[in-house]
Amino acid sequence: MKLFYSPSSPFVRKVMACLILRGLEGQVELVSTNAHASPGALLAANPLSKVPALLTEDGAAIYDSPVICEYLDGIGSAAPLFPAGPARIPALVTQALADGLMDAAVARRMSDQLPQDEGRIAFSARQKAAVERGLAVLEQAPPQGLADIGAVAVACALGYLDFRFAQEPWREAHPKLAAWLASVAESPAITRTAPPAA
Ligand SMILES: N[C@@H](CCC(=O)N[C@@H](CS)C(=O)NCC(=O)O)C(=O)O
Structure with missing residues (x-):
């Protein structure tokens, strides 16, 4: 398998974490990709020019990250990350x-790097508010362990906030979520997929 990859993408991180948790890490070749440059090889795999995109052994192109993660859940023999039965939809x-x-944090980061006008400032504020509402919902019922795809995705989202928005600490206002993240922080799926130093 080939994975079009960027170490700073939280969506790529989610796929990498699934590869590790599913015991499939050794079966994938990482293709370092600047999605914003729209290289032809990426476009052939994903016309939207986004990472992650996966090419399977059969040459099938799979995107986006939820679909790639579900594909990985169907191969290998480790415990599934996509539960069956009543736990599936909540995950x-x-x-x-x-x-x-x-999505909101990445969009805000991109917008913040552009010249600021009233429209961009309003756009960034809207993305920030979405993140704040999402964190409030997660604080009410934090994940448990790294047992399913929901938990893996939350860890990657929080990691991206720490990576790109360290100046806006979220832990104090979300102590249960912070405690959960600390409880999974030493998992290889988390430590080995950490983004580069900002
Ligand atoms: N819904 C997609 C989002 C992927 C995404 O937004 N990737 C970003 C990197 S974090 C990207 O490739 N952006 C390039 C672009 O928008 O041109 C997924 O889950 O895979």
């Missing part, structure tokens, strides 16, 4: 919430 909703936090 998917938590993944959607965490992915939405990442």
Whole structure:
């Protein structure tokens, strides 16, 4: 398998964490990719020019990160991250919430790097508010362990906030979430996928 990859992407991190948790890390070749430069090889795998994108052994192109993670859950023999039965939809909703936090935080980071006008300032404030609402929901019911895709996604979203928005600490206002993240911080799926120093 080939994974179009960027070490700073929280969505790529989620896929890498799944690869580790599923025992599949050795089966993937990482292709370092600047998605914003729209290289042809990435476009052939994902016309949206986003990472992560996965090419399977059969040459099938798979994106985006929730689909790649679900694909990985179907190969290998480790415990599944996508539960069956009644636990499935809650795990998917938590993944959607965490992915939405990442979308908002990534969009805010991109917007903040551009010349600021009233529209961009309003856009960034809207993304920030979405993150704050998402954190409040997660604080009410933090994940447990790293047992499912929702938990993995939340860890990656919080890691991205620490990586890109360290000047806006979230732990004090979300102590249960902070305690949960500390409890999984030494998992290889977390330590070995940490983003580079900002
Ligand atoms: N929904 C996508 C989001 C992926 C995404 O936004 N990736 C960013 C990097 S963090 C990207 O490739 N951006 C390039 C671009 O928007 O042109 C997923 O879950 O994989």
